[in-house]
Amino acid sequence: MLKRTTLYEKHQASGAKLVDFSGWEMPIHYGSQLEEHDVVRKDVGMFDISHITSLDVTGKDARVFLRYLLANDVEKLTNVGQALYTGMLDETGGILDDLIVYRMQEDNTFYRLIVNCATRSKDCAWINQHSAQFAVQISEQANVSMLAIQGPNAREKLSQVMPKLAEKIEKLAYFHSFTDGDWMICATGYTGEDGFEVIIPDAEIEAYWDHLLASDVKPCGLGARDTLRLEAGMNLYGTDMDESINPYEANMAWTVALKPVDRNFVGRNALEGLIDADNRKLVGIILDAKAILRSHQQVFHDGKNVGEITSGSFSPTLQKSIGLARVNSFNGSCEVEIRGKRLPISIVKPPFVRKGKIVYQSLEI
C-alpha cells in the first residue's frame, strides 16, 4: 500500500496523475508537465513535497555532533534560521545522502535536517548509530506537510496570501528561514527560481493549499520538478550520486569543508586522499540533435567509452535535450550513443538555467 500525503484528495480534485514515487503516491503532473515547468519559470507554481523527511537534532551536543556527521560545517551558520547544503558521507567518502541543515536556535542545541524521501530509513539508522556517543536526540518531525512555492512571482504571491508575515517574506534571503509558531518558511527550492519551501502542520495544509489555489498558484507535479532541477543543474540523489560516488565526482566539492583542518568528520580521511586524485567529473551535456538524453546512455571520445549520462531529459527552456554526465577527463569532442547511433554533444558547466535565463558556460575538462 502506497503512502499518501494529507493533500492526496486535493491532488485528485486538481486532476493529478498519481504515480509511485519511492513508496508514496505522488502527482507526476496535473495535465501537462511542460506547462507546469513553464509556469514556474515565468509565474509561480506549487509542489506538494510532504514525502520529504524532516529530522530534528536537539541537545547539548547538537552542534558538535553535526560537525562530525556532515561534510559541510554547520559552524558556517552564523545566523539563526540560516541553511546549509551538505553531503552526509560514509568512511570511504561515498555520499549517503545530500541534505539541507537549518540552525534553529541561538544556543546551537537545535538543528533541523531536511533529507531525501528514498533514503529516509538508511539515514535514520546511520544518524542514530553515529549519535550514540553524543548528548543529542534525533526525532522525525511528525504530522507536518511540506509545500514548495516556486517562481519569479512566488515572493509577491506568498506575501499576499500571508499578509501578517509579508514583511519577513519580502526580505528573506536565499538559504535563510524563519518560524512562525508551528510553521517554518524557508527561502529554498529545487527549481533555480526564487521561491520558498514551507513546513506546515497537517491540520492546516488543506486550507493553505486551497488559499494558494484560489490565488492562482498552479499545482505542479514531480515531473516538472525534475526538469526544473535538471535545468538548474541540481543533483538528484540516487540518480546523479550515491554511496559509490564521492563529492568530487558529483560537482559537490564546494560542499566539503576541509577547513578548519582540525575538524574531524565522517569521510574526511578518505577525502584528503581523493582531493588531488584524477576524479571523474559530473558535467552538463547539451545535445543539438533531435533525440533525448536519458540516464545510463554512454559517452564516447575518440571511440573510447569515457563516461555515462546520469540524468537526461528534454529542456523546455532550451528546447533541446540536456543532461548531466559523469566522465573521465579527455581533450576534444565527444558523442553520446542513443539506440546504436553516436551523436555529438557539448560539455558545459551547469546550471543551464537560473531565474528564467539561459546561463550555461562551455567547459574544458
Place this chain on the structure above:
Amino acid sequence: MGMIPAELKYAKTHEWVRTEDDGTVTVGITDHAQHALGDIVYVDLPEVGDTLKAGQEAGVVESVKAASDIYAPISGEVIAVNDELADNPEMINNDPYTGGWIFKLKPLDVNELDDIQDSDVYKEWCESGDH
C-alpha cells in the same frame, strides 16, 4: 481509457491501424498511450522503404519523462512517414488519430489484420490491467 474510435483496429502495444481505401494502412499511437506518456517531445520515425515484420520495432516516441517503442502492427513496407512530427511532436498528444499519425504501410499480408484487436477488445484490454 481515452477515445477509442470503433472503426480502427488496435495492437496490444497501443498502436492503432486504419485501413485506407487504397489498401494501405496508417499507424499511430492511441489516445490511451499518449495520455500515459505525457507531453511528447520527439519522435524517431522509420524510413520510407523499410520493410517491417509484424511486432518489429518501427520507431520511438519520447515524452519528457520516458521513451516508448512503436511497433509495426502488421508486416509491410513503409511508404510514408509523418514528417510534420519532427517539428510538432505534440500533435500526437493533441490529435492522436488524425494529425498525429506516424507512418503508413503497404501490407505484405492483409490477413494479418485479422490477428489484431477490434476497438471493443482493445477497450477491455486497457481496462483489464495496467497496460
